[in-house]
Amino acid sequence: MSERTAPATEPAPAATEAESTDTEVTSGATAVIRALENADVETAFGVQGGAIMPIYDALYDSDIRHVTMAHEQAASHAADAYGVVHGAPGVCLATSGPGATNLVTGIADANMDSDAVLALTGQVPSDMVGSDAFQETDTTGVTAPITKHNYFATSPDTVGDTVGEAFALAAEGRPGPTLVDLPKDVSLGETDREPGPGRSPATCRPRTEPADAEVEAAARAIERAEKPLLLFGGGVVKGNATDAARQFATEHRIPVVTTMPGIGAMPEDHDLCLSWAGMHGTGYANMAITHTDCLVAVGTRFDDRLTGGIDTFAPEAEVVHIDIDPAEISKNVHADYPVVGDAERAIERVDAEMTASPDAREWCEQCLTWKDEYPMDYAAPDTEPLKPQFVVEALDEATPDETIVTSGVGQHQMWAAQYWTFREPRRWVSSHGLGTMGYGLPAAIGARLAADDDETVVCVDGDASFLMTIQELSVAVREDLDITVAILNNEYIGMVRQWQDAFFEGRRMAAGYDWCPQFDKLAEAFGARGWAVDSYEEVPEAIEAALAYDGPSVIDFHVDPAENVYPMVSSGGANGKFALSEDQL
Amino acid sequence: MSDGQTGLQGPAPEDRPHPDGRRNAQGIRVDPAVESEREPRRTVLSAIVEHEPGVLSRVAGLAARRQFNIESLTVGPTTVDGHARITMVVEEPDPGIDQIETQLAKLKPVISIGELDDDAVRAELVLLKVRGEDPDKVHAITEMYDGKTLDAGPETITVQLTGDEHKIDDAVDAFRRFGIIEIARTGQTALAHGGKKTVPGEEPGTSGEPTKPTTNTTSK
Numbered sequence: 001m002s003e004r005t006a007p008a009t010e011p012a013p014a015a016t017e018a019e020s021t022d023t024e025v026t027s028g029a030t031a032v033i034r035a036l037e038n039a040d041v042e043t044a045f046g047v048q049g050g051a052i053m054p055i056y057d058a059l060y061d062s063d064i065r066h067v068t069m070a071h072e073q074a075a076s077h078a079a080d081a082y083g084v085v086h087g088a089p090g091v092c093l094a095t096s097g098p099g100a101t102n103l104v105t106g107i108a109d110a111n112m113d114s115d116a117v118l119a120l121t122g123q124v125p126s127d128m129v130g131s132d133a134f135q136e137t138d139t140t141g142v143t144a145p146i147t148k149h150n151y152f153a154t155s156p157d158t159v160g161d162t163v164g165e166a167f168a169l170a171a172e173g174r175p176g177p178t179l180v181d182l183p184k185d186v187s188l189g190e191t192d193r194e195p196g197p198g199r200s201p202a203t204c205r206p207r208t209e210p211a212d213a214e215v216e217a218a219a220r221a222i223e224r225a226e227k228p229l230l231l232f233g234g235g236v237v238k239g240n241a242t243d244a245a246r247q248f249a250t251e252h253r254i255p256v257v258t259t260m261p262g263i264g265a266m267p268e269d270h271d272l273c274l275s276w277a278g279m280h281g282t283g284y285a286n287m288a289i290t291h292t293d294c295l296v297a298v299g300t301r302f303d304d305r306l307t308g309g310i311d312t313f314a315p316e317a318e319v320v321h322i323d324i325d326p327a328e329i330s331k332n333v334h335a336d337y338p339v340v341g342d343a344e345r346a347i348e349r350v351d352a353e354m355t356a357s358p359d360a361r362e363w364c365e366q367c368l369t370w371k372d373e374y375p376m377d378y379a380a381p382d383t384e385p386l387k388p389q390f391v392v393e394a395l396d397e398a399t400p401d402e403t404i405v406t407s408g409v410g411q412h413q414m415w416a417a418q419y420w421t422f423r424e425p426r427r428w429v430s431s432h433g434l435g436t437m438g439y440g441l442p443a444a445i446g447a448r449l450a451a452d453d454d455e456t457v458v459c460v461d462g463d464a465s466f467l468m469t470i471q472e473l474s475v476a477v478r479e480d481l482d483i484t485v486a487i488l489n490n491e492y493i494g495m496v497r498q499w500q501d502a503f504f505e506g507r508r509m510a511a512g513y514d515w516c517p518q519f520d521k522l523a524e525a526f527g528a529r530g531w532a533v534d535s536y537e538e539v540p541e542a543i544e545a546a547l548a549y550d551g552p553s554v555i556d557f558h559v560d561p562a563e564n565v566y567p568m569v570s571s572g573g574a575n576g577k578f579a580l581s582e583d584q585l
Numbered sequence: 586m587s588d589g590q591t592g593l594q595g596p597a598p599e600d601r602p603h604p605d606g607r608r609n610a611q612g613i614r615v616d617p618a619v620e621s622e623r624e625p626r627r628t629v630l631s632a633i634v635e636h637e638p639g640v641l642s643r644v645a646g647l648a649a650r651r652q653f654n655i656e657s658l659t660v661g662p663t664t665v666d667g668h669a670r671i672t673m674v675v676e677e678p679d680p681g682i683d684q685i686e687t688q689l690a691k692l693k694p695v696i697s698i699g700e701l702d703d704d705a706v707r708a709e710l711v712l713l714k715v716r717g718e719d720p721d722k723v724h725a726i727t728e729m730y731d732g733k734t735l736d737a738g739p740e741t742i743t744v745q746l747t748g749d750e751h752k753i754d755d756a757v758d759a760f761r762r763f764g765i766i767e768i769a770r771t772g773q774t775a776l777a778h779g780g781k782k783t784v785p786g787e788e789p790g791t792s793g794e795p796t797k798p799t800t801n802t803t804s805k
Contacts (some may be wrong), residue, residue, distance in 0.1 A: 140639070141642075144639075144642070144643055144646055145646060145647075145650050148691075148693070149692070149693040152638075152639075169693070201693050203635070203693055203694070203695065203696050204691075204693050283593075283595055287601070290603065290604065291602075291604060302612075310608050310610070310612050311607045311608050311609070311610075312607060312608075313608060313612075315604050315605075315606030315607050315608060315614065316604045316606045316614075317614070318614075319614075325691070326687045326690070327684065327687035327688045327690070327691055329683075329687070330611075330612065330680050330683065330684075331684060332612050333608070333612040334608070334611060334612045334613040334614065334680070336614075373594075373595050373596065374593070374594070374595035375593075375594060375595075376593075377592060377593055377594065378592055378593070379592035566592075566593050567593060574603070576598075576601060576603050576604075577598040577601070577603070578598070579598065580592075580593040580594070580595060580597070581592065581593065584597055584598055
């Protein structure tokens with residue numbers, strides 16, 4: 001499929017023959033909505049409340065589709081996932097006080113994963129700010145550390161411009177969340193001033209064109225490498241650099257590993273792709289990263305779950321680091337050859353500068369040997385209990401190649417990432433940096449609304465993750481969203497249980513339930529369809545039925561509660577010393 | 586999926602080849618034989634920022650949450666309308682100083698930021714309140730450090746001293762003999778030597794439009 005780039009190329013899901021009409025600006029609130037329309041926003045996620053009511057009133061006459069979520073946290077996650085799949089920032093709204101603080105988790109999540117999100121929050125009237133008024137929270141204070149920038153609107157005349165600027169800033173350069181806090185008097189205040197075209201602030205425009213000297217130095221380093229390795233991060237996906245990145249890898253025959261957010265930047269069934277590296281990455285990716293002599297990292301911040309202990313990370317490698325954010329250069333891992341700029345542009349420039357491909361035939365052979373030596377596999381007896389990895393493979397098999405997969409956080413997330421074969425970017429939608437349990441279902445809602453109608457959306461969830469945002473099933477039912485939730489239910493907060501068994505002498509404190517709800521019945525109570533599956537033979541039938549159902553469906557897979565996620569690099573350990581089972585930790 | 590009970594296969598961790606190389610705490614690849622950790626150094630950063638509400642808290646908050654070691658921070662308006670200068674004394678190893686600059690440069694109100702050279706002109710102001718029992722001796726020390734007496738009475742004498750950090754430190758030591766009751770220091774502020782610009786791309790005069798240099802990597 002082609003990459004998703006500009007929002008303008010996406011047909012509006014709700015578009016009809018009738019020409020869309022722009023909101024007439026009569027107030028601060030209508031100026032806000034007009035600014036969103038000017039930015040081609042088609043969908044917004046939110047929850048009503050006192051201080052944001054003027055904004056909702058302005059939405060009443062707008063063509064923007066508003067999806068009322070059950071909880072504001074879900075609104076920020078849905079907006080985040082919408083943005084990941086769509087390519088343009090997702091938009092979420094909430095009222096002041098608890099509405100705004102409930103958004104915080106999703107904003108922090110977007111910040112950690114560099115996802116473009118615009119949050120609009122209501123605020124008490126300006127003259128009451130600072131008085132501890134009803135539902136007052138210092139929202140710009142609370143969200144300053146987790147946004148690229150946030151704004152406190154001060155005038156109906158300029159609030160439209162501010163919203164346009166915040167939307168543009170969210171997408172500019174390294175994407176991330178922005179927020180505009182809207183005091184009620186600003187929203188209600190009269191104005192007829194139409195917002196101008198939204199531009200990101202002059203002080204935040206990144207360098208996109210890499211410097212010649214940096215490009216030359218990087219090219220020379222790659223040319224002379226004997227064991228070069230490409231590391232594609234989320235920046236390749238978000239920078240729409242997938243085509244350039246793949247072209248570079250195949251032209252020069254350089255093996256590729258990805259980070260988790262970088263999944264899909266390279267087709268995982270390509271002979272050069274070693275899948276993703278890090279704590280639960282493949283053995284072969286971690287072997288390659290350990291032995292490379294030239295690591296060419298694109299759009300990654302070298303998260304500790306990727307690097308393991310810094311002292312043993314790619315210990316023999318010269319590091320070429322391409323990133324649009326100069327602050328990521330040498331933050332965690334020293335960049336011998338930094339290239340600051342747009343990912344696609346930088347890859348093309350380095351490619352054009354190279355006069356020869358590195359001679360890496362032996363190294364490629366070695367990487368293939370590691371693929372054979374450390375295959376991703378799991379023990380699967382013929383009888384119950386059902387293995388969670390089997391369920392993931394069965395789902396992958398039963399769904400089209402370009403299915404969008406969202407997940408919560410924990411063991412199920414790792415199995416989904418390990419055993420689903422991703423071939424395209426923006427198909428794996430998960431919470432990486434913040435590790436937010438409960439992300440999966442609201443993300444599936446956001447992804448569904450951003451996806452084309454003929455695309456399939458599956459949420460692979462865990463029982464504990466699902467319970468954290470289960471109320472959003474009501475939204476999926478009301479909006480008639482065709483999503484399938486597959487719960488890998490082991491009746492544990494499984495990753496915690498795994499760590500307790502490995503590092504806390506099996507003392508399972510607060511990791512399990514005495515009683516787990518029947519999720520298939522709960523789904524039916526919400527108005528969705530539900531199935532419970534205990535055995536291998538029931539798996540294909542349930543998956544087929546759930547996928548065939550045109551609406552929200554939930555399959556509760558009762559999987560082996562003793563199954564653990566491996567390979568595993570212990571926290572702070574060496575990637576090359578990944579354990580294949582608990583006794584190797 | 587494999588039949589039976591096998592699961593993941595492959596050589597155990599201790600049976601795999603592992604390279605000898607390593608990186609130091611700053612992620613810099615080091616010779617296995619040489620221990621190499623960069624030493625912290627003290628330097629002055631100067632930033633031109635948009636003079637708007639909350640700018641100081643954004644700068645200070647960023648420094649706090651990223652554990653940047655900031656010794657002092659001063660802020661005040663410049664000759665350009667709507668601009669202010671923030672001067673920071675920081676103490677970090679080299680990669681840390683780069684981090685402070687690049688992270689601060691990302692803040693929307695930060696227009697430009699740079700590190701001052703060693704020959705920069707630096708000064709700070711201190712107010713010292715000492716016991717007033719020995720006014721002549723207090724006066725003599727104050728004179729010695731080119732200070733000024735701001736307030737004198739039978740109980741206390743308050744003097745003002747200005748100068749670079751070393752001079753102020755020496756002066757404070759000299760006043761200790763009188764018994765320092767209270768002290769207030771502004772922290773250092775600084776400008777580049779001679780015709781050099783304090784902050785890269787800094788515009789003199791009263792142009793209102795913030796500009797960012799495009800050639801300097803530390804200021805985006």
